[in-house]
Amino acid sequence: MPDVGGFREAVVDLAAITTNVRALRELLGTEHFIAVVKANGYGHGAVQVAGAALAGGADWLGVATVDEALELREAGIDAPVVAWLHDPDESFDAAVAAGVSIGVSTIQQLRAVAAAAWRVARQASVQFKLDTGLSRNGLPRADWDEAFALADELERAGALHTAGIFTHLSNATLQDDVDCLDLFDDGLAGARAAGLTPELVHAAASAAALRQPDARYNCVRVGLALYGLAPSQRAADARALGLRPAMTVRGRVAHVKRVPVGTPVSYDYTYRTERDTTLALVPLGYGDGIPRAASNRGTVWIGGAVHRIAGRVAMDQFVVDVGDTDVAIGDQVVLFGDGAEGYPTAEDWAEASGTINWEIVTRVAGRTTRRYV
Numbered sequence: 001m002p003d004v005g006g007f008r009e010a011v012v013d014l015a016a017i018t019t020n021v022r023a024l025r026e027l028l029g030t031e032h033f034i035a036v037v038k039a040n041g042y043g044h045g046a047v048q049v050a051g052a053a054l055a056g057g058a059d060w061l062g063v064a065t066v067d068e069a070l071e072l073r074e075a076g077i078d079a080p081v082v083a084w085l086h087d088p089d090e091s092f093d094a095a096v097a098a099g100v101s102i103g104v105s106t107i108q109q110l111r112a113v114a115a116a117a118w119r120v121a122r123q124a125s126v127q128f129k130l131d132t133g134l135s136r137n138g139l140p141r142a143d144w145d146e147a148f149a150l151a152d153e154l155e156r157a158g159a160l161h162t163a164g165i166f167t168h169l170s171n172a173t174l175q176d177d178v179d180c181l182d183l184f185d186d187g188l189a190g191a192r193a194a195g196l197t198p199e200l201v202h203a204a205a206s207a208a209a210l211r212q213p214d215a216r217y218n219c220v221r222v223g224l225a226l227y228g229l230a231p232s233q234r235a236a237d238a239r240a241l242g243l244r245p246a247m248t249v250r251g252r253v254a255h256v257k258r259v260p261v262g263t264p265v266s267y268d269y270t271y272r273t274e275r276d277t278t279l280a281l282v283p284l285g286y287g288d289g290i291p292r293a294a295s296n297r298g299t300v301w302i303g304g305a306v307h308r309i310a311g312r313v314a315m316d317q318f319v320v321d322v323g324d325t326d327v328a329i330g331d332q333v334v335l336f337g338d339g340a341e342g343y344p345t346a347e348d349w350a351e352a353s354g355t356i357n358w359e360i361v362t363r364v365a366g367r368t369t370r371r372y373v
């Protein structure tokens with residue numbers, strides 16, 4: 001029996017993540033490498049991805065929230081980890097006690113981390129997140145000097161250590177990012193002038209790390225690329241860098257029927273067959289993270305060829321018009337995976353649904369079983 005896989009599953013190739021990190025470390029050449037495993041490792045499983053990334057040479061892990069960092073600790077992962085997006089009521093006690101480095105975006109957070117350090121009797125690690133253009137999280141320029149001076153005071157008192165300073169870029173244009181980096185350099189100089197000695201200086205996520213060597217400093221914060229996906233939204237670009245997509249989403253054909261020309265398909269009858277044809281039912285839908293926006297546009301691999309979705313993607317299922325391809329109930333269907341193997345890619349699905357590959361893999365959830373190979 002060939003391996004046709006499960007009813008609906010995301011197969012995650014952890015060896016691909018390890019080799020991707022190894023390839024990226026070599027290519028980027030920075031002293032430090034933060035593997036970003038937020039949002040459950042972009043849908044791949046945070047704990048498993050963290051282990052695979054560390055095996056490939058990542059020396060730090062990055063997550064959005066303290067809860068995500070603590071989940072890694074609870075799983076026995078004791079590598080350095082930084083978390084940078086916080087609940088306004090976050091006490092930071094558990095994070096400081098667990099040795100999680102705290103990304104600081106407000107002066108109030110800096111005070112809260114110091115208070116936590118005193119309570120749990122452990123020196124806290126902080127990393128300043130500077131807003132240099134994105135206007136999202138991060139300390140605004142006007143607060144930098146005050147924050148650095150306060151951090152110096154708290155360092156002298158023994159409450160904390162400034163382990164890093166970082167910013168996040170827009171990837172709008174190269175010039176926009178250069179402007180942000182110029183401002184970041186001012187911030188870095190200000191921090192040093194205030195007496196801080198951050199070991200980690202980082203600005204680049206996947207896109208800037210790959211296209212802008214100036215943004216690498218001594219550390220990069222890479223998410224997307226370690227999962228084998230290209231920030232350019234061209235799967236071939238990832239392949240050219242030696243990266244391999246780690247996630248394959250697949251299922252098994254749940255129903256097959258031969259229908260005459262003119263047969264309407266799925267909700268709202270947005271598709272009608274243009275000839276006598278075979279319809280195959282795929283048991284994944286938006287309840288599993290498959291975008292409804294890919295209705296009539298997304299493609300899947302069945303029976304050795306790529307076929308298009310016919311009609312609306314529903315909550316649990318969608319239909320594929322496979323023409324005269326010989327397809328049977330129980331056959332394997334691959335929604336996306338490694339394009340080098342002939343499968344549609346996360347980039348293809350992103351294009352079909354008007355989004356980006358980051359979202360395609362991260363939203364795979366719900367009833368989909370995650371299987372590791």
Ligand SMILES: *Cc1c(COP(=O)(O)O)cnc(C)c1O
Pocket residue numbers: 036038084168204205206207221222223224225358
């Ligand atoms: C998500 C995130 C990253 C990783 O971004 P990729 O584009 O997936 O590499 C890096 N830094 C910050 C602050 C992030 O929020």
